[in-house]
Amino acid sequence: MTLTEREKTILRVIIADYIVGAKPVASKAIVNKHGLKVSPATIRNDMAYLEQEGYITHPHTSAGSIPTDKAYRYYVESISEDVELSLAEQHLVFQLFQQAQEEMEEWVKVAAALLSRLVRNMAVVTSPKATRHYFKHLDIVSIQDFLALLILVLYETKITQKTLSLNRALPQSELTKLANKFNALYAGIDSSQILASKAELSPEEEQISMSLAEMMAAEDKRAYGKPYLEGLRLLLSQPELFNNPKLPAIVGVLESEDWLEKISYRTLGHGEMRIIIGEENPEAALQDLSLIIGQYGIPDKISGLLGVVGPKRMDYGRSISWLNYLTTLLSNKVTQYV
Structure with a gap:
């Protein structure tokens, strides 16, 4: 049911006081603090109706009232414009x-x-996070004989890394040549285009290419x-x-x-x-x-x-x-x- 203007005022007072004080709000406090021109009995009746409608509740029998989720939803939807910031x-x-x-x-x-x-x-x-990620730059760093670190830079601010176990040991000079090849081959394309590429690749290059596509696809799937x-x-x-x-x-x-x-x-x-x-x-x-x-x-x-x-x-x-x-x-x- 629709609240009357007085009931709306009382509800806003309860919410505002509880936001500030974090303590249950009693009918007497509403009358004394806010000067509503009605009797305490009227306030109590209105508060009983607000409780019946699910806007407020009593945490304890003798305590005042606190807002419910329904009250906060009403309050939020009644905020018509931003609070002015100095x-x-x-x-x-x-x-x-x-x-x-x-x-x-x-x-x-x-x-x-x-x-x-x-x-x-x-x-x-x-x-x-970009809606779709595109290849920008790759560095490959030797960690051990059969381990390398792929450092992939994507357009729109993202850097991602992956440790790759190689099928054979490659020196850093060879890894740098591989990185340079991919930088020329994949510049500006996405994971689906990498997978669809017809470029001739060695087994090591194919392994790295698949890893790059997987890294980019994983970033695409992230919601945030x-x-x-x-x-x-x-x-x-x-x-x-x-x-x-x-x-x-x-x-x-x-x-x-x-x-x-x-x-x-x-x-x-x-x-x-x-x-x-x-x-x-x-x-x-x-x-x-x-x-x-x-x-x-x-x-x-x-x-x-x-x-x-x-x-x-x-x-x-x-x-x-x-x-x-x-x-x-x-x-x-x-x-x-x-």
């Missing part, structure tokens, strides 16, 4: 970002550190680049996580490299932001938390994710605004880099 804050972040080294991985790390500090929660930023986390300690210091029996499981999931792929079960569109609240998250260990994810990069060419992980009572407005701002900065950096 020009001083934006300028400081812009300057810190510009001072980062030119390597893309450095920008990603700086973005994660800044985002975590700005929203006082955990931040995650993935390195940018490497994730960088910052602020796990800030997240774990939140009151909701004190003595939380899920804590080991939460840390275990967040420290794994594939958790974003499991949660982001559909590809984000450019400029789209997804907010996953509580039990909306398919990962059971994270259902006491909320996650806000945005995408940066160049549409249909190269992209990465950035997000905020925090308690369900996180400051959504501020988090969304900083995500939008850093999305723009990272997208500009990617455009300059590629």
Whole structure:
């Protein structure tokens, strides 16, 4: 059923107070603090209706009320525009970002550190990943007589490595000649084109060629680049996580490299932001938390994710605004880099 304006106001007050204080909100506190021109009894009746409709709940019989996932979803969808960020804050972040080294991985790390500090929660930023990877340069380094390291540089920022067991011992000079041949032969093509190539290759060259195609195909299959986390300690210091029996499981999931792929079960569109609240998250260990994810990069060419992980009572407005701002900065950096 549709809420009345007074019920909406009371619900927003409960959510706002709980976001700030992390304590159940009582009807008396609503009247005293916010000066609503109705009696405490009316407030209690409205709160009883909100509880009946699933927007709030009582953690304890004698306590006040706290928002449910349904309430946070209502709250998030009622945020009509970004929270205004001060020009001083934006300028400081812009300057810190510009001072980062030119390597893309450095920008990603700086973005994660800044985002975590700005929203006082955990931040995650993935390195940018191309929609399709193309061969740029290969180095082959001798490790032992029958072992070599393939160092493959792909267009759009990616470097990948693989140790290869050779069928016969090859000196470094011979490995360098092989690398130079592949650099001339495969420049600018993708894994499918490598596999379709009609070039005449020796057994050793065929082995290396297959390895290159496999390395590139593996990168193509990845949903996202490497994730960088910052602020796990800030997240774990939140009151909701004190003595939380899920804590080991939460840390275990967040420290794994594939958790974003499991949660982001559909590809984000450019400029789209997804907010996953509580039990909306398919990962059971994270259902006491909320996650806000945005995408940066160049549409249909190269992209990465950035997000905020925090308690369900996180400051959504501020988090969304900083995500939008850093999305723009990272997208500009990617455009300059590629």
